[in-house]
Structures are given as C-alpha cells and as structure tokens.
Amino acid sequence: MRSDLTSKSSVIPKTSIGERIEKFATTLLADFRFAPFNALLLIAIFVAGLVFHLSLYPFSPTAVLLFVGSALVLAVVLRLSQVWEAVVILGTADCLLAYLELRPDSEVLLASAIVAILIAPSVQIAYQWERAIVLRFGKFIAMRKPGIFIIIPVIDKVARFVDQRIRVTDFSAETTLTSDTVPVNVDAIAFWMVWDAQKAVLEVEQFEDAVILSAQTALRNGIGKNDLANLLSERDRLGHEIQKVLDEKTNAWGITTQAVEIRDIIIPKDLEDAMSRQAQAERERQSRIILGTAETEIAEKFARASTHYKDNPVALHLRAMNMVFEGLRQKGSMIIVPSTAVETMGLGALGGLTAFGRDASSKSADAPESTALGEDSAKKTG
Numbered sequence: 182m183r184s185d186l187t188s189k190s191s192v193i194p195k196t197s198i199g200e201r202i203e204k205f206a207t208t209l210l211a212d213f214r215f216a217p218f219n220a221l222l223l224i225a226i227f228v229a230g231l232v233f234h235l236s237l238y239p240f241s242p243t244a245v246l247l248f249v250g251s252a253l254v255l256a257v258v259l260r261l262s263q264v265w266e267a268v269v270i271l272g273t274a275d276c277l278l279a280y281l282e283l284r285p286d287s288e289v290l291l292a293s294a295i296v297a298i299l300i301a302p303s304v305q306i307a308y309q310w311e312r313a314i315v316l317r318f319g320k321f322i323a324m325r326k327p328g329i330f331i332i333i334p335v336i337d338k339v340a341r342f343v344d345q346r347i348r349v350t351d352f353s354a355e356t357t358l359t360s361d362t363v364p365v366n367v368d369a370i371a372f373w374m375v376w377d378a379q380k381a382v383l384e385v386e387q388f389e390d391a392v393i394l395s396a397q398t399a400l401r402n403g404i405g406k407n408d409l410a411n412l413l414s415e416r417d418r419l420g421h422e423i424q425k426v427l428d429e430k431t432n433a434w435g436i437t438t439q440a441v442e443i444r445d446i447i448i449p450k451d452l453e454d455a456m457s458r459q460a461q462a463e464r465e466r467q468s469r470i471i472l473g474t475a476e477t478e479i480a481e482k483f484a485r486a487s488t489h490y491k492d493n494p495v496a497l498h499l500r501a502m503n504m505v506f507e508g509l510r511q512k513g514s515m516i517i518v519p520s521t522a523v524e525t526m527g528l529g530a531l532g533g534l535t536a537f538g539r540d541a542s543s544k545s546a547d548a549p550e551s552t553a554l555g556e557d558s559a560k561k562t563g
Contacts, residue, residue, distance in 0.1 A: 206263050208341065209340060211263040213338070214305055215260050215263045230248065234289040247278070259301075304331060307330065313342050315338070316339075324379050350389075350393055368447075369442060370444055375388070375435060407419065
C-alpha cells in the first residue's frame, strides 16, 4: 500500500500515427475505414487507367504525372480523413484538373478517377475480433461480421467497428470518505467486453466513457458503505460488489463486466503513521499477554508438581540435588541457592561434615611432622 500520491506513476503508452488513424476509423467520426488495402486498390485502378490511356493516346509526361500524383494524393488524404466529404471534394477536383489539362483526351482519366474514388473506399474489411455497424441514410441496416463487405458510396456509413475482445480499463476514486470518515484514494481495474455491438453503438453515445464513469460511481458508493478496516482486509469482496452493480447497469447496453479488482488503497500519511503505532502497541500487548499466560501455566505446573513432593521428602531431596548438579555442571563450581533450599537439602550439614573431614585429614598429616620435630629438639637439649 502506498501512502503518498506523488509516488503513484501513470504510464501513458505511446502510439504511432498509424495506430491513431486505425483508432479514429473505429469511432463515430469516420464514415469508413481506409486501410492500406484500400490505398493499394485506389492506386491500382489509377495505374490501370494510365496504361489504358497510353495504349490509346501518345505518351504524355503530363498525363503520367497527373495520374500518379492524383493517386498518391488521394490515397494519403483519404487515409487521414476517412470521410465521404473528402472523397466527393477531392474526386471532383481531380476530375476537373484532368479535364482541363488533358482535354479532349481526358475520358480515360476521368473514368479511372471516378471508379477509383468510388470503389476503393467501398471495400471494407472487419478484423476477426470486430463487428461493423452499417447505417444507410442514417438508419441501421446490418451488423457485418469479420471479413470483406461492400458498402454503397456516400449513402452507407460504417458507424463503428466494435472490438468484442475483453478490455481492461483502470479507474479511480480520489479523496472519498469511508463510513468512518477516513479520506482514501482507491485505484481499481475492470475487465469488460461488448457482447452485443448493436446495442452498445445504437443505445449508448460513448459506451466506453459510460462504463468508466459508472465504475467510478460504483466504486465511490462501495467505499462509502465500508470502513477503512474492511477496505484494507476485504478487497475481493468490495471488487465483487462493484462488479455486480456495474454488470446490472451495463448489461442493458450489450456490455458485460466480468471482474473488478481493487489495485491500490492510499491513505493519508498521518493516518498511516498512527495505524503503524497502533499496530506496534497491539503487538506489544499481545506479547505481554502471551508472557503472562506462560507464567500462569508454569505456576500451575509447579503447583501440580508440589503435590507429588509434599509427602515424599526423598524425591524432593533427589530433585534438589539433581538441580544443583546440573547447575554445577553447566555454570561452574559456584551456585547460589535460597537458604530454605539449603535447609531442605541438608547442604549446611553436608558442607560442615565436608569441612570437618578436610580439617581432620590436614591435622593428621601435620602430626608426624610435629612429633619428629619434638624428638629432634629433645636430643639437642640432652
């Protein structure tokens, strides 16, 4: 969990010009998709008309430049615009220019230009994951499946190419209060797909924006119904609730929401520090409780053991001697025990007897030496 908004990095993918053009072709602003195949078809028709023109009339550099130049300009402009207005205006301008430059030998060029600018945009291709919504005079007539299909120039319009693959959309709820009035920033992602392209296009103006805004609203409502502890510990439950609410709303649009996942929950820095201190205090309390419980259990064990030693002084004496032995073996020759333990084990008497025995043995060892010294001194005196 991140605590600072500045630490959040948003990565914006870079798109090429071709990708932006393809994306524009799938929106409501475009009338058709002018793909590289359409450009190739347009140039091929112009070249075929040029070859036929040169077979009928003498070679003319003006005719060649005009044919090739018109084909290239039309292909580029239609690729960028993808609207019927550009087809009509550019086609009319090209025919007018050809008529003025090549009259009276401009029939082939005029026919080639008309055929090219009408046929090339009319051949449409829908990819495997797409469905094309076709309108005729503004009225829905069909939903085209993947592959090649033909539309009538100027009259028909491909309202939209709808991608029916599973999409991943990220959304967020910034500075939203929980049920215990804690401001949080939540990031989430939604997995959704269009299962009915006709409903999604004809009944919703911008279904992608509608899904995102609905997801944000559902996320804010879910945050407001839960406290901070539930948000942090039950992310899966919150995501499932948001997915259920969102799916009920979008299902009427031909869109289904498969899953919603809570990606990040950001809380204020001060609150995060306070929660950290609270967690440390809670761990300290738990450790003290565990230690006290252990002491209680140990005392109970000692009390239970005392019943076995109460009427058996020999066992108690052996246990005490064993404890002293273990202490001497592990920690050296010096051990400190309570006075009561000394009296119980008879260590005082044992120590006295040991000391007395050592004193008696030392005196007996010194006696012969003193006797020998007495005899020596008596001889010297005599």
